[in-house]
Amino acid sequence: MKGWFRRNAASAILDDTVHGTETATDTLQPEEPSSGEPILTVHNVERSFQVGGEKLHVLKSITMELRPQQLVMLKGRSGSGKTTLLNIIGGLDQPNRGEVLFRGHPFHSAGDDERTRIRRRDIGFIFQSFALLPLLSAWENVELSLRMAGTPKSEWKPRVQHCLELVGLGRRMHHRPFELSGGEQQRVAIAKAIAHRPCLLLADEPTAELDSQMGAQVMAVFRDIIRSERVTICMTTHDPTILEVADHVYEMVDGTFIS
Numbered sequence: 001m002k003g004w005f006r007r008n009a010a011s012a013i014l015d016d017t018v019h020g021t022e023t024a025t026d027t028l029q030p031e032e033p034s035s036g037e038p039i040l041t042v043h044n045v046e047r048s049f050q051v052g053g054e055k056l057h058v059l060k061s062i063t064m065e066l067r068p069q070q071l072v073m074l075k076g077r078s079g080s081g082k083t084t085l086l087n088i089i090g091g092l093d094q095p096n097r098g099e100v101l102f103r104g105h106p107f108h109s110a111g112d113d114e115r116t117r118i119r120r121r122d123i124g125f126i127f128q129s130f131a132l133l134p135l136l137s138a139w140e141n142v143e144l145s146l147r148m149a150g151t152p153k154s155e156w157k158p159r160v161q162h163c164l165e166l167v168g169l170g171r172r173m174h175h176r177p178f179e180l181s182g183g184e185q186q187r188v189a190i191a192k193a194i195a196h197r198p199c200l201l202l203a204d205e206p207t208a209e210l211d212s213q214m215g216a217q218v219m220a221v222f223r224d225i226i227r228s229e230r231v232t233i234c235m236t237t238h239d240p241t242i243l244e245v246a247d248h249v250y251e252m253v254d255g256t257f258i259s
């Protein structure tokens with residue numbers, strides 16, 4: 001069921017949105033905690049699904065916030081509700097109860113068109129399985145995001161180049177996904193996700209299919225783009241070794257956060 005939901009979330013994004021940006025692999029250390037108003041707040045959110053004759057309570061009174069230029073991780077065992085929460089944060093799903101405020105405006109109760117508009121403009125998505133179009137080069141994949149976002153054509157070339165250089169792929173711009181390693185493909189996906197200059201990046205298990213070295217490269221790219229593109233990143237993970245890179249970790253057990 002989860003796989004079904006995740007695949008549909010990915011195709012919803014492909015249907016309606018855009019992504020893109022760049023990298024430099026230096027420090028993995030968290031920066032000073034960011035200040036300022038939260039980009040997104042989640043207050044007492046509940047989500048349940050009707051499965052057969054039973055109601056499955058997947059999220060139970062979740063409260064959290066994402067502040068500007070933070071790297072926030074949702075940690076938890078399989079089935080604890082991380083992806084369900086990420087989909088609600090990204091407006092791909094709606095809670096049964098509670099509030100999600102995006103820059104102070106109600107996101108949980110917005111209609112489909114309004115949520116799609118906010119996703120296209122302000123949010124980038126990254127998936128475990130990269131979600132690149134296989135017949136397109138890295139350049140074309142990133143460019144497609146700008147096309148879908150409605151970015152003026154005159155801006156495409158410098159922005160695509162900037163994003164691919166930022167993720168460390170300046171020498172691989174015209175490779176297609178099958179000509180790239182898993183870590184390189186995920187970095188193209190990051191470039192694609194930031195291209196339209198979103199303020200929030202949501203990443204579902206972005207390192208799960210990578211070995212530890214490639215996973216560390218992806219985390220280094222995340223720290224770089226938080227600084228250079230001024231994004232906030234919220235990601236799910238199972239991997240305890242990358243948690244130290246986070247500014248904040250929410251640990252989820254059976255649909256609730258434990259401290």
Ligand SMILES: Nc1ncnc2c1ncn2[C@@H]1O[C@H](COP(=O)(O)OP(=O)(O)OP(=O)(O)O)[C@@H](O)[C@H]1O
Nearest residue numbers: 001002005049058077078079080081082083084085
């Ligand atoms: N659309 C749906 N209909 C019914 N049940 C669902 C749906 N989406 C998720 N679930 C159930 O909710 C629970 C939490 O799923 P979720 O994918 O959020 O967990 P997760 O923590 O992301 O797990 P993993 O780490 O394996 O990805 C699971 O039992 C899943 O089967």
